[in-house]
Amino acid sequence: MRDRDVFGADAHRYLDGEPFGELSGAEFAAADRLVAEAREYAQRLGNLDPALDEAVMAAVRDRVPSRQHGRLDWLLAPRTVRVRPVWAAVLAVAAALVVWFAPRASVPAGQGAPSVRTATDTVFVRFELAAPQARSVSVAGSFNGWRVGALTMSRTAGGVWSATVALPVGEHRYEFVVDSTQWVPDPTAHAQVDDGFGGRNSVIVVGPKGLVRS
Amino acid sequence: MTAIRGAWVAACLLVAPAALTAQAAGVEQRLEARGVPAGLAREVAAIAADASARGVPEGPLADKAIEGWAKQVPAPRIVSAVRRFAQEMSSAREAVRGAGIEVPSGQVIAAAAEAMRSGMRPEQVRTVVRAAAAADIAAPGLSVAAALSAQGLGGDQAVKIVVGAMRNHQSMAELLDLPSVAREMHDQGMSPGDIEHRILDGGGSGQQDGKRTGDHGDRPPSVPPTSGHDHETGHLIAR
Numbered sequence: 001m002r003d004r005d006v007f008g009a010d011a012h013r014y015l016d017g018e019p020f021g022e023l024s025g026a027e028f029a030a031a032d033r034l035v036a037e038a039r040e041y042a043q044r045l046g047n048l049d050p051a052l053d054e055a056v057m058a059a060v061r062d063r064v065p066s067r068q069h070g071r072l073d074w075l076l077a078p079r080t081v082r083v084r085p086v087w088a089a090v091l092a093v094a095a096a097l098v099v100w101f102a103p104r105a106s107v108p109a110g111q112g113a114p115s116v117r118t119a120t121d122t123v124f125v126r127f128e129l130a131a132p133q134a135r136s137v138s139v140a141g142s143f144n145g146w147r148v149g150a151l152t153m154s155r156t157a158g159g160v161w162s163a164t165v166a167l168p169v170g171e172h173r174y175e176f177v178v179d180s181t182q183w184v185p186d187p188t189a190h191a192q193v194d195d196g197f198g199g200r201n202s203v204i205v206v207g208p209k210g211l212v213r214s
Numbered sequence: 215m216t217a218i219r220g221a222w223v224a225a226c227l228l229v230a231p232a233a234l235t236a237q238a239a240g241v242e243q244r245l246e247a248r249g250v251p252a253g254l255a256r257e258v259a260a261i262a263a264d265a266s267a268r269g270v271p272e273g274p275l276a277d278k279a280i281e282g283w284a285k286q287v288p289a290p291r292i293v294s295a296v297r298r299f300a301q302e303m304s305s306a307r308e309a310v311r312g313a314g315i316e317v318p319s320g321q322v323i324a325a326a327a328e329a330m331r332s333g334m335r336p337e338q339v340r341t342v343v344r345a346a347a348a349a350d351i352a353a354p355g356l357s358v359a360a361a362l363s364a365q366g367l368g369g370d371q372a373v374k375i376v377v378g379a380m381r382n383h384q385s386m387a388e389l390l391d392l393p394s395v396a397r398e399m400h401d402q403g404m405s406p407g408d409i410e411h412r413i414l415d416g417g418g419s420g421q422q423d424g425k426r427t428g429d430h431g432d433r434p435p436s437v438p439p440t441s442g443h444d445h446e447t448g449h450l451i452a453r
Contacts, residue, residue: 053422106409131259140284142277142281145277145280145284146277146280146285147250148284152308169386169387170390171325171357183285184219187299190365190393190394190397191362191363191364191365193331193332193360194331196282196295197281197285197287197291197292197295198291199285203360203361203364204393205357205358205390205392205394206390207386207388207389207390207391207394208387208390
């Protein structure tokens with residue numbers, strides 16, 4: 001049993017330096033002993049090594065938090081991480097390799113094409129072809145994955161077929177597809193270039209400000 | 215600790231080939247998704263993987279195969295064209311690296327390859343790339359130079375115009391407008407030399423802007439070249 005367990009309310013007031021009533025001899029003796037121990041402890045504290053504070057704080061900082069604090073506390077608590085530079089370099093190389101060789105299957109067709117996407121701007125481009133005898137005409141090019149029929153043209157007066165499409169600024173290659181089988185370059189395009197298969201692709205360079213005509 | 219080090223080294227050694235395999239699979243899947251037969255898709259994917267290992271972008275190769283398939287080109291000719299394009303891009307990559315870009319982007323490589331296919335020489339490619347103040351303007355610069363060259367201006371003149379535009383700090387919009395400007399001047403009867411001087415003297419896109427303002431897609435229906443009329447068929451813009 002500890003001394004304070006035998007203390008009454010008056011003994012507590014005595015220790016707190018407050019007015020108190022009657023105390024027994026045993027209470028006086030125990031209280032005086034506590035006061036003496038407290039003074040001795042205070043005297044020891046007064047002679048502490050000045051480096052003690054820093055040592056204690058360092059120990060607290062380095063202390064591994066117990067699992068009782070929870071995983072969230074563990075994640076949020078600041079800590080010092082020691083990394084050897086050589087492993088940091090290895091990590092950087094590994095990350096670069098992963099990014100460089102990452103599969104790009106999900107990239108839309110147009111983005112991997114020779115067409116140059118230089119800005120997020122898109123410009124409405126109107127294609128026209130005179131083909132009075134045609135039953136259908138569409139535009140297939142680098143901007144729609146060369147899909148025949150993806151951009152069908154409408155017949156207007158005089159057998160002129162036309163279609164308007166929003167294209168990103170940059171260079172685009174295309175051809176007209178007449179009756180779903182005949183690939184025809186646009187004679188009025190900016191340029192005609194070899195398509196690598198023995199034919200010619202038409203080229204337009206679309207600027208952010210738009211263009212008057214090819 | 216030794217085990218951790220070993221795991222790191224093994225991971226680094228495994229990353230590259232594993233990624234290459236995944237990349238090839240990506241090309242193959244993309245081609246098959248477009249209806250390309252599995253055998254042809256595998257062959258193209260193998261070419262793309264080999265090219266990719268040499269720093270050549272695989273996207274344009276897949277696109278070329280898709281283009282050929284859409285045009286109903288026989289498979290052997292598609293393979294041949296893809297292989298040739300890979301070689302062209304490899305040469306273009308070396309040309310661009312000669313301009314001081316150690317690791318050129320896929321876009322620049324593809325643009326350089328197309329420009330060289332259009333007749334531009336490696337030194338002309340290097341000149342354009344060197345003149346580009348920023349990496350992202352090199353590719354459009356090459357495309358514009360190639361388009362101008364294909365319009366009949368000649369490679370040197372085309373390069374001179376593009377480099378002049380870059381050194382005059384013209385905007386991307388003005389740079390990309392040059393083929394339209396040159397085309398308009400050509401239609402007005404100007405010679406390639408006159409077009410070059412006019413553009414370099416600043417008489418290019420600014421003059422055209424006023425005319426463009428009134429167009430906005432309201433240009434009259436075009437008349438086909440095949441009908442014997444003027445070449446007015448074209449692409450009208452309505453922003």
